Amino acid sequence: MTDYTSHAPFAKKACDFLSLSPDPYHAVANITAKLDAGGYKQLRKREPFGGNVEPGGKYYFTVNRTTIVAFAVGGKYKSGNGFKIIGGHTDSPNLKVKPRSKRSASGCIQLGVECYGGGLWHTWFDRDLGISGRVLVRSKGEAGKEKIVQRFVKIDRPVARVSTLCIHLQTAEERKSFAVNKEEHLSPILGTQTMLEEGAKAQLEGTTSEGGDDKEDEWLKGHEPLLLETIASELGIKVKDIADFELNMFDTQPAVLGGIKNEFLYSARLDNLATCFVSIESLVAHTDSDLFAEDEDISLVALFDHEEVGSESAQGAGSPVIVDAIRRITTALSDHPHGLDPDQYSCAVRKSFILSVDMAHAVHPNYAAKHEKNHGPKLNAGFVIKTNQNQRYGTNAIGGFIMREITRKADLIPVQEFVVRNDCGCGTTIGPIISSSTGIRTVDAGMPQLSMHSCREVMGIADLTHCFEMFKSFFEYFREIDDALEG
Numbered sequence: 001m002t003d004y005t006s007h008a009p010f011a012k013k014a015c016d017f018l019s020l021s022p023d024p025y026h027a028v029a030n031i032t033a034k035l036d037a038g039g040y041k042q043l044r045k046r047e048p049f050g051g052n053v054e055p056g057g058k059y060y061f062t063v064n065r066t067t068i069v070a071f072a073v074g075g076k077y078k079s080g081n082g083f084k085i086i087g088g089h090t091d092s093p094n095l096k097v098k099p100r101s102k103r104s105a106s107g108c109i110q111l112g113v114e115c116y117g118g119g120l121w122h123t124w125f126d127r128d129l130g131i132s133g134r135v136l137v138r139s140k141g142e143a144g145k146e147k148i149v150q151r152f153v154k155i156d157r158p159v160a161r162v163s164t165l166c167i168h169l170q171t172a173e174e175r176k177s178f179a180v181n182k183e184e185h186l187s188p189i190l191g192t193q194t195m196l197e198e199g200a201k202a203q204l205e206g207t208t209s210e211g212g213d214d215k216e217d218e219w220l221k222g223h224e225p226l227l228l229e230t231i232a233s234e235l236g237i238k239v240k241d242i243a244d245f246e247l248n249m250f251d252t253q254p255a256v257l258g259g260i261k262n263e264f265l266y267s268a269r270l271d272n273l274a275t276c277f278v279s280i281e282s283l284v285a286h287t288d289s290d291l292f293a294e295d296e297d298i299s300l301v302a303l304f305d306h307e308e309v310g311s312e313s314a315q316g317a318g319s320p321v322i323v324d325a326i327r328r329i330t331t332a333l334s335d336h337p338h339g340l341d342p343d344q345y346s347c348a349v350r351k352s353f354i355l356s357v358d359m360a361h362a363v364h365p366n367y368a369a370k371h372e373k374n375h376g377p378k379l380n381a382g383f384v385i386k387t388n389q390n391q392r393y394g395t396n397a398i399g400g401f402i403m404r405e406i407t408r409k410a411d412l413i414p415v416q417e418f419v420v421r422n423d424c425g426c427g428t429t430i431g432p433i434i435s436s437s438t439g440i441r442t443v444d445a446g447m448p449q450l451s452m453h454s455c456r457e458v459m460g461i462a463d464l465t466h467c468f469e470m471f472k473s474f475f476e477y478f479r480e481i482d483d484a485l486e487g
Contacts, residue, residue: 002380004263004461010468011265011461015255017277018267022132022250024066024090024305025152027273031280031303035060035070038284049332050339058287061325065134065150066090066305067315069325070280072287074295079335080344082351083326084478085300085440086283086471087317087430088275088358089307092268093119093453095186097131097247100222103187107194109224110187111160113249117308121180123455124249128158129188131227133247137237148243153234158252160188188249190224219244251455263380263461270449270457271359276303278447278464279357282471291476297351298329299475307358307430317430323438326352353402353482354442355474356394356431357467359459360384360418362448370424377416377448380460383407383470384416386444394431398485399443403470405481410473413466416448 021027032042040058043049053059055077060070067090074081098112115121132154141147162185167175180186220228220242228239231247255267265274279301286292286299302325306316313319330348331340363376377384385403387395407415420426435442447467449459 001261002263002462004261004380007461007465008257008262011257011464013281014265014274014277014464015257015267018255018269018273021269021273021276022130022154023094023248025134025246026132026154027090027276028062028065028068028303029152031068031070031276032060032062034280034284038287040070040072049328051332053329053332055333056293063319063321064305064315067303067321069300069302069321070283071298071300071325071329072283072292072295073298073329073333075293076296077298077333078296079330079333080341080347080351081297082348082353082479082482083298083300083329083440084475085302085322085352085354086279086474087322087354087356087434088279088301088303089272089305089311089317089430090276090303091117091305091308092271092273093117093308095124095129095188095249097133097245097249099219101227102222102224104193105187107192109190109193109226111190111224111227111249113186113188115182115186116248118453120451120454121182121186122178123451124186125162125164127161127251127455128253129160129162129249130157130252131155131159131231131247132250133245135231135235135245135247136243137235138241138243151235151237153231153245153247155230155234156252159230160190160249162186162188190227253456257461258458264458265461265464266456266458268456270459271452272307272357274359274447274449274459274464275357275467278467279303279471282468282475285468285472286475295475295479297479300325302434304430311430311433317433318437320437322434326438349439351482352438352440353399353478354394354431354434354438354440355403355471356429356434356442356444358429358431358444358446359449359452360386360416360446361452362450362459364450370421372419372421375417375419377418379448379450379458380462381448382413382416382463382466384418384446384448386418386446388420388426388428390426391432392426392428393444394435394442395444396441399441402478402481402485403443403445403474406470406473406477409477409481410469412469412473415445 043061058072095113101112103110304317311317431444447463451457
């Protein structure tokens with residue numbers, strides 16, 4: 001049998017990242033901490049890149065604190081050279097707290113939530129849920145002027161739960177279908193009404209620690225007082241200082257290794273935080289190696305928000321983020337006396353390549369017939385190239401060849417192939433979106449997993465290593481392979 005011991009340290013590192021990243025805000029914050037430690041410099045999008053970017057430099061910037069672009073300029077970069085891009089996304093299906101979340105029924109205080117993305121919502125029942133996200137906080141700036149700062153909160157203890165209806169109160173048909181009404185059945189229970197009403201009454205009467213001498217905030221009135229108290233306590237602020245928030249629920253069970261030989265990783269949000277983790281690890285490994293000084297291109301990782309809902313937002317893959325990044329970086333490094341040379345920019349685009357990476361569907365042993373018989377990726381068996389002739393994926397023969405040639409040159413295990421059955425719908429991801437907006441060649445690929453879009457997913461730990469080696473080899477061998485391609 002295969003020994004997975006050598007893959008465990010990297011997988012445990014992934015577990016830490018996954019457990020510490022319950023939402024895109026925390027994921028990007030943890031990534032920036034990694035980049036800061038690796039000597040990357042943060043760029044401000046509101047300030048010019050010109051004069052701040054140079055060959056041999058390592059940089060990143062964020063958008064909305066949920067999308068991040070990290071890049072490193074090879075030591076031998078010349079104006080007009082290309083980009084080696086790995087793209088992924090930071091978001092996952094979850095339950096997001098509504099703008100007016102206060103809700104109660106049958107003696108229970110609940111939380112109004114909205115379903116984000118295409119989750120397998122039945123898997124959120126009977127899970128111990130925490131709350132995390134971004135909180136806008138009122139504070140005092142210079143000269144006593146009010147300033148709004150962004151804080152991140154992560155309540156790890158189980159403060160909410162969506163309970164299943166007991167079997168005795170269901171009809172045979174209801175037990176068989178387990179149909180979920182997303183509005184009526186998915187509101188988490190926070191506590192019992194009597195206890196929470198006492199907290200609300202105390203707050204309204206001004207008997208809480210913060211007093212009641214400030215103007216009443218209508219927005220705050222739309223949320224459960226003890227929820228606000230809990231958030232304020234976590235952040236060390238007063239309830240009245242909470243100006244707004246974007247919060248979501250998450251399963252408090254941490255990511256762990258499992259399986260009879262610890263060959264699996266069980267976690268929430270593998271789609272697509274596993275890709276985020278590996279892509280940043282590989283970029284840092286590349287820039288820490290001797291190869292970086294000899295690199296002629298720009299190695300870039302772009303991790304977008306809102307893929308699960310179509311990517312059409314100011315920080316999604318359908319936004320100008322990646323086009324602006326390529327243009328601004330190319331301009332900052334241009335040797336043209338007047339800045340960006342359109343001809344050089346076009347050359348850079350033609351020399352570039354995007355590896356769009358999202359998780360792939362492994363064959364489920366209980367539902368093997370759902371896969372096309374010659375295109376069934378297996379867990380712990382390697383990186384997967386995803387193809388769809390109707391352009392749900394961006395892969396074509398050129399892209400597929402480049403990835404297979406990388407595995408040959410780097411002596412990696414062969415890639416696996418995925419094509420959906422003709423009688424089954426095909427999902428999509430950011431590949432076709434960024435390919436059409438940039439004009440850059442793209443291949444869609446990913447690591448195989450089971451239970452995609454469940455509250456709890458599973459993948460093979462060896463595939464983390466396979467993906468890491470593939471990404472590093474992409475940064476190393478792409479230019480050599482592309483230069484040998486005709487046209």
